Structure formats: C-alpha cells, structure tokens
Amino acid sequence: MKFNQVPAILGLATAAIAPAIIVHSAPASAATFRLFSGVTSVFLDLPTLETVGLSLTGASDTVDPVSSDFLVGFPITPATTFTFSFDSGSGFAPVSGTIEHSGSVTFNNALTLGNFSIGFDPARAVGDASGFFVRDTITLGAILFDLATPSSLTFADDNLAVQGNLLVSPELAGVLGNSGLAGATIGVASVNGEAVPEPATIMGVLAAGGFLAASRRRALKK
Secondary structure, X not given: OOOOOHHHHHOXXXXXXXXXXXXXOOOOXXXXXXXXXXXXXXXXXXXXXXXXXXXXXXXXXXXXXOOOOOOEEEEEOOOOOOEEEEEOOOEEEEEEOOEEEOOEEEEOOOEEEEOOEEEEOHHHOOOOEEEEEXXXXXXXXXXXXXXXXXXXXXXXXXXEEEEEEEEEOHHHHHHOOOHHHOOOEEEEEEEEEEEEEOHHHHHHHHHHHHHHHHHHHHHHHO
16 A cells, blocks of 8 residues: 555646546437446545544455555445446536445544445536545445546546546535635545446447448348
8 A cells, every 4th residue: 555645646647638527418429338347446645634633544345446556446336327428529428326336444443434425416516626526325424525627537448437636525624623624635536447338329329230231231222
C-alpha cells in the first residue's frame, strides 16, 4: 500500500481524456450499456484525514486495486444497475442506476464505512463536481464524496475506465463539524469495469443487420 502518492496521482497527464461526460439526454443513436463487474480503486490522503480526526485502522472484504498507485480496491457487485450511453461522436452519458460495491474501511477502530454506492445526480454537478457521488451504506448512509470531473474517461472493448478526484461532500463536512472542508480534494477514485449492451441495443443491432441483409438480397434479385 502506498499512502503518500497524491502528487503522483494528481499529476497524471490528461492526454488520455476521452469524450467529456454529457449530463443531458443522450442522442437516440447512442448505444446503451450496463456495467456488471469490475473494481473501484481508491487512494485516500491519509495525512489530511488525520488532521480532521480520522485515522485509517483497517479494511475488510476488499480486493487488490487496479494499480499500486491506489490504496484499496472495492469489488463491483451484481447488485449494480448503472447504465450509460456511448456514441463515438457525442461521448459518454449516465442514464440511470448505481454502481454497488462490497468491502469496507474502518477509522479510529470504531467507524466502519463501506458497501459503497456510486450514483449520479445532475443537481450535484456544481463547481468541480461531476454529478457522481459516493455513498456509504453501512453506518452513516450519507454521501461521503463527490467525484470531480474525470481526469480520464475511456470506453473501449466493453471496458469502462473513469478516474477523478474525490471531493469531500457537504454532508461529510457536516458530520465532521467543519463545513469549510466541503469540496476539498481528499483522494482519487478509479472505476474500472466491464459493460454489456442493453437488450434494446442488441435488438437494434440485430434489426439493422437484418435490414442490411434483406437489402442485399433485394439488390441481388434485380
């Protein structure tokens, strides 16, 4: 585990940035996909957390992160319902649902947070926040972090990779009794998952293939 790599992670080049997140309705031509497996890797700025009284003392049911640049990995579970649209011309757009995880971390040998749920709310896309948020579902039931506008976002060969800074949410700042912390960068998260086309998309592809085949047959008969 590497606890002091914020400068390295935050200094990542943005050359890999894919089409930007679109928070409006996706074009009708965009295909829709559902995320069904993967891992969300997290780096936390532990020294900063300690300044507000939170000392990481344990982790449970976690997995290896996507790389050694991250502290811990949380597996994406089958309870995930997150769908998104993607079009090579207009990019990536959240559609509905959440990304569900197992695994937890414990602070001060007393406060356990985990089974995190990542959702999207366009109303939270204020300032640096993208609208994605991370909610604890074990203890507080509160939104802990907002995800900043991604520093990198790619979707290729059915693999989605989204990485961005974790910002302290107003809700967590309130729990900590320090409203001034809201919006502060506290770490980095990287969602790396596999997606499958939604049934409507598959049927659309099959229908298009059938139309093309029928057109070819008609052309051959002429």
